[in-house]
Amino acid sequence: MKAIGKIYTDFPEKFGIPRQSGLVKQLEGRIILDPPYNVKEAFDGIEEYSYLWILWQFSECIKSDFSPTVRPPKLGGEKRKGVFATRSPFRPNNIGLSCVKLENVTHTKEYGTVLTVSGIDMKNGTPIYDIKPYIAYADCKPDAKSSFADIHKNDKLTVKINDELKVQIPNNKLSALIGILECDPRPAYQNDESRIYGISFANMNIKFKVSNRILTVTDIEK
The missing domain is CATH 2.40.30.70 (YaeB-like)
Structure with a gap:
């Protein structure tokens, strides 16, 4: 292919x-x-x-060896599932x-x-x-069941961006950025409230931290 x-x-x-x-x-x-x-x-x-x-x-996930099980991030990176029972990027093809x-x-x-x-x-x-x-x-299959994915489908964070930082974000990228952050980009097994994370998006490096289900943007680098 x-x-x-x-x-x-x-x-x-x-x-x-x-x-x-x-x-x-x-x-x-x-x-x-x-x-x-x-x-x-x-x-x-x-x-x-x-x-x-x-x-x-x-x-970005091409591997030469095959593993029949993977650790889905939504399960905290601790529980294993069969690769064909997940959407893991580490797949045979x-x-x-x-x-x-x-x-x-x-x-x-x-x-x-x-x-x-x-x-x-x-x-x-x-x-x-x-x-x-x-x-x-x-x-479309409305009656489909989705294993552990159903449990976490509504897991969203509250996102806070102060006005000083918000003006640095292009208007046509703001709602998309908020949507990304609401989905909680962190691996589920990382929950250090003092840690500063960063994602690269639309020529910006967005720094943030999470505490009590609230994600706060701390800095924006361009």
Whole structure:
């Protein structure tokens, strides 16, 4: 299997990226495919769908050896689950699957057809393997159970950013940043209230700490 293009996002590093697609709806990315896949004809009719499935490569998590079990971060990094019972990036074929919203389709001279999508959970430059339309009547399963993921689906932090720091954040990135921080980027096994964490997002280094389920942004470096 070979990559057919890449997605370009505001995440230069893994840390801080939402653990699932759709958790932060304001996060956008641009999918640019390589020739000959970027021709207009290959996307004919794609505007008739509101959501897409993206198959991509966990390019930062490639390992030569196979482990049948992994430690999901949401379980505190202590309990093991079978790799096929999780969405761990450490998989035999390192393939990721994301459901994203199609925001815009642009046909350009330089890049060919470019897709703008939202709800992304991918690092900048992530290789793309394939794009398929989301079909609601077949893909939506309201009665599905989701193991430990159901228990933690509403785990969100309260985010506090003072006005002095808030003015340093571009207006079109503020709501996305708050959404990222609400999802608690920290590994579940790290709960040191004195520790200062940092995530790189949209050409900013956001410093923060967490205490009593309240995340406070302490500094922003550019």
